[in-house]
Amino acid sequence: MAETIGTDVLVIGGGAAAARAGLEASSLGVRVTLVDKGKLGNSGSSPRCLLGIGAPLTLEDSPDAFYEDWVRVGCGISDQPLIWECASGAAANIHQLLESSLDFARERGGKYYLYRGAGHSRPRNLTIKYKLPGTNLMTVFGNKMKRRGARILEGVLITKLLRTEGRVNGAVGISPRGEVTIFRAKAVVLACGGANRIFPCTPGWIRDETYRTTGDAFALAFHAGAPVIDLEFPNFRESPPGATRAGGKYFNARGERFMERYDPIALEKAPRQLTVSAVYTELKEGRGPITWHVDKELLERDPSMSARFGQRRKIKLGIEFQRLLGGVRINKRGETDIPHLYSAGESAGGVHGADRMQGNAFLETQIFGARAGYHAAKLALRTGDADIDMRQVEEETARIKGINGDIRPSHITKEIQNMMWGEVGIIRSADSLLKATAVISRLKREQIPKLSGKKLFSAVECMNMLLTAEMIIHAALKREESRGSHRRKDFPGQNDTDWQKHIAIRSVDGKIAMTTIPVGQRGGRSDYCLTSPCCLRE
Numbered sequence: 001m002a003e004t005i006g007t008d009v010l011v012i013g014g015g016a017a018a019a020r021a022g023l024e025a026s027s028l029g030v031r032v033t034l035v036d037k038g039k040l041g042n043s044g045s046s047p048r049c050l051l052g053i054g055a056p057l058t059l060e061d062s063p064d065a066f067y068e069d070w071v072r073v074g075c076g077i078s079d080q081p082l083i084w085e086c087a088s089g090a091a092a093n094i095h096q097l098l099e100s101s102l103d104f105a106r107e108r109g110g111k112y113y114l115y116r117g118a119g120h121s122r123p124r125n126l127t128i129k130y131k132l133p134g135t136n137l138m139t140v141f142g143n144k145m146k147r148r149g150a151r152i153l154e155g156v157l158i159t160k161l162l163r164t165e166g167r168v169n170g171a172v173g174i175s176p177r178g179e180v181t182i183f184r185a186k187a188v189v190l191a192c193g194g195a196n197r198i199f200p201c202t203p204g205w206i207r208d209e210t211y212r213t214t215g216d217a218f219a220l221a222f223h224a225g226a227p228v229i230d231l232e233f234p235n236f237r238e239s240p241p242g243a244t245r246a247g248g249k250y251f252n253a254r255g256e257r258f259m260e261r262y263d264p265i266a267l268e269k270a271p272r273q274l275t276v277s278a279v280y281t282e283l284k285e286g287r288g289p290i291t292w293h294v295d296k297e298l299l300e301r302d303p304s305m306s307a308r309f310g311q312r313r314k315i316k317l318g319i320e321f322q323r324l325l326g327g328v329r330i331n332k333r334g335e336t337d338i339p340h341l342y343s344a345g346e347s348a349g350g351v352h353g354a355d356r357m358q359g360n361a362f363l364e365t366q367i368f369g370a371r372a373g374y375h376a377a378k379l380a381l382r383t384g385d386a387d388i389d390m391r392q393v394e395e396e397t398a399r400i401k402g403i404n405g406d407i408r409p410s411h412i413t414k415e416i417q418n419m420m421w422g423e424v425g426i427i428r429s430a431d432s433l434l435k436a437t438a439v440i441s442r443l444k445r446e447q448i449p450k451l452s453g454k455k456l457f458s459a460v461e462c463m464n465m466l467l468t469a470e471m472i473i474h475a476a477l478k479r480e481e482s483r484g485s486h487r488r489k490d491f492p493g494q495n496d497t498d499w500q501k502h503i504a505i506r507s508v509d510g511k512i513a514m515t516t517i518p519v520g521q522r523g524g525r526s527d528y529c530l531t532s533p534c535c536l537r538e
């Protein structure tokens, strides 16, 4: 008999967005349960990635300037109300993080070290000193939540959202051995990251199963009927990270500073998709290897970078996948299109549009984590319990039990990753995308029915990754233009007349259906109190 856990707010995930959502919800006195398939503070992208966070903090900067950069870099398809929440709330958020005992790197003279990250028109990125003991954001927030009575469950993977009368009212989770837990909740926050494993070219640590995300949020939302938008936009970056942060120049094997050809004004500080596609093109056209010539002076101003790169002055540059830019459609309260379902962080879409400025992903986890947690808790306070539909639980239990073949998930995962990099990577075309579609159909027909359930989490993740890949390919085929990080060889130009809009994917009878929806326009004030001491104080 499956255990049932009743809660007011169920938070799915254990990264920066989930921790912030749980913390905010718990500050309103509701019962909060946070469920992480890994370990809080040691799972997802958040624990290893907090290199940069953007906020307008100088006299030369302002929320409006930040907002304008964001619109420009997102190539006109970031939802404006969402960006405004971030741009106007960023500085207050930094103060809240400082109050919460986190700290940021300083220059040798003691001033906070602010750098101009990729895509920004001025210096506004801080670096979290996340390696200091006790400053793992998720652990700090998790401990505060626990002191307020929140429950944190680790090692439980949510496989399905439950619905009743048109709204979400809980979820089904499994342990690695397949034991089922039913969660009954008045509101659910989906904050379980993106799909950082979908391409093979990721930092080594992402291959470690404790840190990987596998499109679970997109699959959960899809099956619950919530639209997922902008999945055709991937976010790659030059690697090693920090090349843009520490300054310096990129050269190809001919000794050319090739960024002069791609963006003569911003050069290496150009929006990420531009530098990445420039590096990719140079490599593809045989002008590699690419080297980053370090700016000695800038490196010395940045203690953590100089510690990392030491006396090295020329570093070989490659390309790494960071995240997908799209996700579950939300509004500025973090509400999705399905009542009682909220989303934040990498799970959510509409914030970045077609490209992302450096440091804005972490910011997004805090801005929308806080809003989703706050509004979910407010809703829970005025909502009664709804009975769980046990038929949905039984169907899900049967689906999980049915994973009992002999093909290892890692085998299929590798095929998905190779197909994604080969056919759906930095430059795509109808031909390559149709090839990818054929691979997906074959995997679904021949391999998925024989998937082994010995490593149950990996098996479920593999299916979620396959569905995510399929959604990406559908959207990439539909968007017949190049915009931001979506580059089509057969449609090289940006076409605002036809395509300045989102592609939304939702499930219709379990099949992928696509529509286009307009980009959200700015208007109205935030209904989340930016100046309140809110959740972060004891």
Ligand SMILES: Cc1cc2nc3c(=O)[nH]c(=O)nc-3n(C[C@H](O)[C@H](O)[C@H](O)COP(=O)(O)OP(=O)(O)OC[C@H]3O[C@@H](n4cnc5c(N)ncnc54)[C@H](O)[C@@H]3O)c2cc1C
Pocket (backbone or CB within 6 Å): 012, 013, 014, 015, 016, 017, 018, 035, 036, 037, 038, 039, 040, 043, 044, 045, 046, 047, 048, 049, 050, 051, 052, 053, 156, 157, 158, 159, 191, 192, 193, 194, 196, 203, 213, 214, 216, 217, 241, 321, 322, 323, 344, 345, 346, 347, 358, 359, 360, 361, 362, 363, 365
């Ligand atoms: C290499 C790299 C460098 C980066 N550098 C920066 C940077 O400098 N600045 C910046 O702003 N951003 C950066 N980012 C992006 C940023 O780190 C992420 O976007 C952000 O941390 C995502 O936070 P999140 O809480 O949404 O998801 P994550 O931190 O990925 O957390 C997802 C959580 O959900 C859990 N989970 C997943 N599925 C389930 C499920 N089915 N059931 C239960 N739990 C589940 C996971 O275990 C994990 O705890 C970087 C990303 C990468 C990969």
